[in-house]
Amino acid sequence: MLKIPNISVYIPVFNYARYIEKAIQSVLNQTFKDWELIVINDGSTDGTEEILRKYESHDKVTVVNQENKGLTKSCNIALRLANGEYVMRLDGDDYLDENALLVMTHFLDENPEIGLVYPDYYLIDEHDEVLSIERREKISSDEWVLLDIPPHGACTMFRKHILQELGEYDEEIVCQDGYDMWIRFIENYKADNINLPLFYYRQHSGSLTKNHERILDTRQKIKRKHAELKRKRLKASKIKRVAIIPARTHTNIMPKLALQECAGQPLINYTIDEAIKSASFNSIVVVSEDDEILHHTENNYKKDVLTVTRPLEYGRRNTGIEKTVQLVLDVLKKNKGEEYEEGMLIFIESPLKKSKHILKAIDTMYIFETDSVISLCETNSPYYIRNNNSLERIGNQEQFRLERNTIYRGNGALFLFKIKNLAKGAIFGEKIGHIIMLKEESININSPFDYKIAEFLIKERNISLPSNT
Structure with missing residues (x-):
């Protein structure tokens, strides 16, 4: 009688002849032996198929050679072939620590309430040099964490029956398939992290910024899809939302910035143009103590934007910005008889934000049911705070020099919040979500130098929009 394996590991591979053998050998060399390996060769043209031939006779390895279908279709084919109780994807250019399957399987065996588990990992270059140890957020059911940060798509171990209940990967998505599955997963199941690096994730040379932009844009589309599906499922009424754009007379940079x-x-x-373009607000308000700024807004955006004068x-x-927010809400209630459920502060000092960031923040709040959403930018640079007579490094208390936690900085682009937070005396609320923006989108004008950089980037990216007249 054919024994059903405990774990199904699958490797979708396209033109990774240079790395695929190491990936496969890392599975064969596992200390835990109750597994099967499924390799989907997705139309490789670089000699991958020839390398895979040596494994076709292995009694625990299944090799499928097919015409190029793309990652998500390849993953679905592998899942249909999988027989294990647990399922894990390994990318063709990555490889496992020898104890990865042992540790992750034991964790799921001992924690039946957990639907998936994901480890930390080593970030390596094309030559297997370790660049850093990447620590992931540990998710707990007892406290709020950033559920909108998904685990890495590869080397996440699922219970197979949960994947079957969630349905297959969306084959319309060309990247970030794991993010789409993650949003579906967290609605009904729990996840957890093993705080050990158990696989090696390869960072390739090339345009990392361009790849990052593609990832963030894809995530925005995935969030939009899930938000719309949730609204339809719950038959939710449209949320009343106000955009508040504060504009100071005096800044440290230049007058009337x-x-x-x-x-x-x-x-x-x-900022005004992108708020209008998002089509997400019942009211858009520019609030300032400066008559010239308010007159400019009225003359150029009379049909679309309201103005409110605030005390100097x-x-x-x-x-605190709360006073400005409350003033705007009071004026709108008095003059229009309108009350709102959500407010978004959109700051003019961040001119490279786009309507897609506004939509992403709104969808993030709705999907993850947060009290607020802030815009962030990821940084790889160390940050320090002064502690007595020395400096203390933020976010890195480990001894290993390459070990780091991801650090995010607020980029001052936008802030979405529930209006009810104000009554509780804390505009952020308890559950805080976030959106990630690229570094070049996160320029915040705090100096003449920042102003020149912003102007340069706007010209380079040709994102200047004409004023409404």
């Missing part, structure tokens, strides 16, 4: 010309139009126009002291840097 909002009206300074930047790559062909006043700086404030970039509300525009000072040491005054």
Whole structure:
């Protein structure tokens, strides 16, 4: 009688002849032996098929050679072939620690309430040099964590029956298939992290920024899809939402920064244009203590944007933004009789944000049911704080010099919040979500140098939009 394996490992591979043998050998060399390996050769043309021939006779290895179908279709084919209780994907250019299957299987065996588990990993280069140890957030059912940060798509071990219940990977998605599955998963199941690096993830040379942009854009589309599906499923009514655009008279950079010309139009126009383009607000309000800024808005955006005058002291840097928000809400209630469920602060000092970031924040709040959403930028640089007479490094307390936690910095682009937070005295609320923006989208004008960089990037990317007239 054919024994059913405990784990099904599958490797989708396309033109990784240079690495595929190491990936396969890392499975064959596992200390845990109750597994099967499925390799899907997705139309490789670089000699991968020839390398795989030596494994076709192995009694625990299944090799499928096919015409190129793409990653998600290859993953679905592998899942249909999988026989194990647990399923894990290994990418063709990565490889496992010899104890990976032992540790992860034992964790799921001992924690039946957990539907998937994911480990930390080593980030390596094309020559197997370890660049860093990447630590992942540990998810706990007892406290709120960033559920909108998914585990790595590869080397995440699922219970197979849960994957079957969730359905196959969406074959319309060309990358970030794991993110789509993650959103479906967390609605009904629990995940956890093993705080050990158990696989080696390869970072290739090339345009990492371009790849990152593609990933973030794909995630935005996935969130939009899931938000729309959730609204339809719950038959949810449209949320009443207000955009609030504060504009100071005095800044540390230059007077009336909002009206300074930047790559062909006043700086404030970039923010107003993207708010309008998002089509996500019942009202868009520019609030300022400066009559010239308000008159500019009224003359150029009369049909689309309201203006509110605030006291001079509300525009000072040491005054909390909550006072401005409450003022706008009070004026709208008095003049229009309208009340809102959500508010978004959109800051003019960040002119490279786009309507897609606004939509992503809105979808993030809806999908993950957060109280607020902030815009962040990931940084690989170390940060320090002064502690007595020395410096203390933030986010890296480990001894290993390559070990690091991901650090995020607020980029000052936008902030979405539930209006009810104000009544509780904390505009952020308890559950805080986030969106990630690229570094070049995260320029925040805090100096004349920042202003020049922003203007340069706007011109380079040709994202300048004409003013509404």
